Amino acid sequence: EAQVTQNPRYLITVTGKKLTVTCSQNMNHEYMSWYRQDPGLGLRQIYYSMNVEVTDKGDVPEGYKVSRKEKRNFPLILESPSPNQTSLYFCASRPYLSGSGPQHFGDGTRLSIL
Amino acid sequence: GQQVMQIPQYQHVQEGEDFTTYCNSSTTLSNIQWYKQRPGGHPVFLIQLVKSGEVKKQKRLTFQFGEAKKNSSLHITATQTTDVGTYFCAVTNFGNEKLTFGTGTRLTIIP
Numbered sequence: 001e002a003q004v005t006q007n008p009r010y011l012i013t014v015t016g017k018k019l020t021v022t023c024s025q026n027m028n029h030e031y032m033s034w035y036r037q038d039p040g041l042g043l044r045q046i047y048y049s050m051n052v053e054v055t056d057k058g059d060v061p062e063g064y065k066v067s068r069k070e071k072r073n074f075p076l077i078l079e080s081p082s083p084n085q086t087s088l089y090f091c092a093s094r095p096y097l098s099g100s101g102p103q104h105f106g107d108g109t110r111l112s113i114l
Numbered sequence: 115g116q117q118v119m120q121i122p123q124y125q126h127v128q129e130g131e132d133f134t135t136y137c138n139s140s141t142t143l144s145n146i147q148w149y150k151q152r153p154g155g156h157p158v159f160l161i162q163l164v165k166s167g168e169v170k171k172q173k174r175l176t177f178q179f180g181e182a183k184k185n186s187s188l189h190i191t192a193t194q195t196t197d198v199g200t201y202f203c204a205v206t207n208f209g210n211e212k213l214t215f216g217t218g219t220r221l222t223i224i225p
Contacts, residue, residue, distance in 0.1 A: 031211070033213070035215070041217060042202060042216055042217040042218050043157065043204075056211070059212070092157075100145050102159035103147075103149075103157075103204075105157050106156065107155075108156055
């Protein structure tokens with residue numbers, strides 16, 4: 001089954017404790033991205049990657065890191081999480097079609113930073 | 115950066131009534147996509163519009179792309195309880211790989 005898998009689904013942690021949210025897709029998609037969703041603000045793009053070893057900042061990249069060493073994986077790293085990063089996070093992927101094409105989303109990761 | 119306004123933010127309708135959400139951009143768009151997110155779920159792609167003035171239909175849903183490619187609408191005819199959720203537009207500018215989402219319209223249905 002074609003899917004985008006995120007882990008963990010839920011995480012409660014404390015300020016400053018490094019964490020990684022994994023994202024994996026089995027559709028051989030070139031393009032992957034991370035979003036955060038906050039009430040009243042919709043989905044805001046954090047980082048995106050057009051292919052292996054190619055990443056770029058989205059609209060809200062501060063406090064986050066990503067890497068794209070393999071085509072299928074695109075982990076999101078919070079080196080020193082803070083409470084303002086408490087949010088619902090979605091990973092998404094699509095084929096690289098020059099700015100178009102449907103994105104497939106994972107089920108989301110709800111992070112709470114205390 | 116790209117500004118995308120989506121209105122209304124909330125809409126409550128009686129089951130069977132029609133519903134429309136609007137998406138407006140400050141710049142000319144390459145294309146626009148629409149997504150639906152059910153409560154507790156993830157966004158699911160509905161459709162993509164590319165051409166100026168394009169109109170596409172999916173059963174009771176009608177999607178329009180403005181002539182100037184700066185705005186779009188999603189219209190649902192005779193809403194049903196299965197239409198409950200938040201509808202997002204997502205836009206791409208020419209020469210840019212970023213996809214910018216609108217703030218969404220949350221639709222609730224009164225049975």
